[in-house]
């Protein structure tokens with residue numbers, strides 16, 4: 001019998017791509033999402049791509065009673081916990097909202113897992129937990145020191161999960177620290193659909209390319225990097241999704257508690273991404289160099305060794321494929337899922 005895995009926040013960007021890869025790997029997938037930043041249509045499209053129906057519940061993870069009903073009805077055997085708020089700038093403006101939301105969601109999930117005796121958890125953490133003083137290469141044992149409330153919620157959720165694992169023999173967890181997920185499934189049917197003005201580089205560039213925005217503002221051209229622009233470890237979202245499958249396979253066979261980076265181990269600058277996107281789309285990306293964005297650092301990327309050694313996973317797609325797939329999604333769906 002395949003294990004039934006609950007994806008909280010599975011109608012979002014990373015969740016929908018992970019649902020697809022998990023179904024392809026033979027898992028049965030159940031999604032609980034309150035649709036605050038996700039779309040039911042993303043799952044319709046995953047169903048189209050896989051030919052498999054996904055059990056979907058429009059539910060808030062903070063609502064423990066609703067969550068427990070799902071565990072009972074679907075006989076959940078493990079959880080991937082994506083659900084949460086993720087906008088760094090908004091977290092600085094509304095810190096209490098972020099602490100309340102992200103901590104409550106994780107606490108209520110852990111309580112329900114304990115009550116139902118479910119012991120396998122994969123958690124969406126972030127490279128933003130690391131102390132920027134350790135940049136540019138982050139290894140998992142680097143000191144942690146987030147610089148914004150969003151990052152602190154990830155730090156605190158990691159702590160809470162580890163403490164729960166220490167207290168409960170049957171609970172095991174992998175804390176996956178994502179670097180910069182970008183791109184879309186190669187079909188162009190699912191992808192990132194940000195609401196409002198995109199905060200992140202790749203969706204912003206995509207919207208410039210498709211004519212929804214006039215030009216890109218490059219946040220800083222005077223960093224101590226070869227071309228003066230910021231360097232990040234961009235990872236194709238389908239590679240990231242396969243990383244979750246590898247993590248789940250591993251955790252089910254080897255119960256443990258550990259943190260693992262999911263990145264490529266390579267950094268690219270903003271201008272390298274712009275040039276790669278121009279090549280992939282055949283469209284010019286007008287840009288203007290602006291001031292640095294507050295809270296940004298010059299450069300960081302993952303040490304991706306642990307994921308390779310422990311999970312047998314590594315990223316396959318390079319920047320040109322990330323841009324080609326982001327462009328396919330954007331040009332096939334210029335208004336996202338709704339239009």
Ligand code: NAD
Pocket residue numbers: 008009010011012013014015032033034035036037038039059060061062081082083084085086105124125126127178179180181
């Ligand atoms: P997303 O916003 O597209 O997906 C999150 C999903 O969770 C959305 O569908 C939203 O509707 C849902 N959700 C939010 N709060 C909920 C709640 N209380 N109950 C039920 N559903 C809820 O974001 P994403 O980019 O797919 O990110 C997924 C996870 O990965 C998040 O936890 C995020 O913090 C983390 N992460 C994302 C990135 C990134 O750059 N995208 C990087 C590192 C970590």
Ligand code: WQD
Pocket residue numbers: 086088125126127128179180181199200201202204216217218219220229230231232270293296
């Ligand atoms: C990438 C580079 C910008 C937009 C964020 C979160 C992090 C994680 C991933 C969740 C930087 C530059 C961007 C623009 C630009 N999310 N840029 N013009 O900031 O590395 O990481 O997303 O966990 O926590 O902080 O990603 O895509 O915003 O920026 O020049 O319009 O692109 O300065 O160098 P970031 P990003």
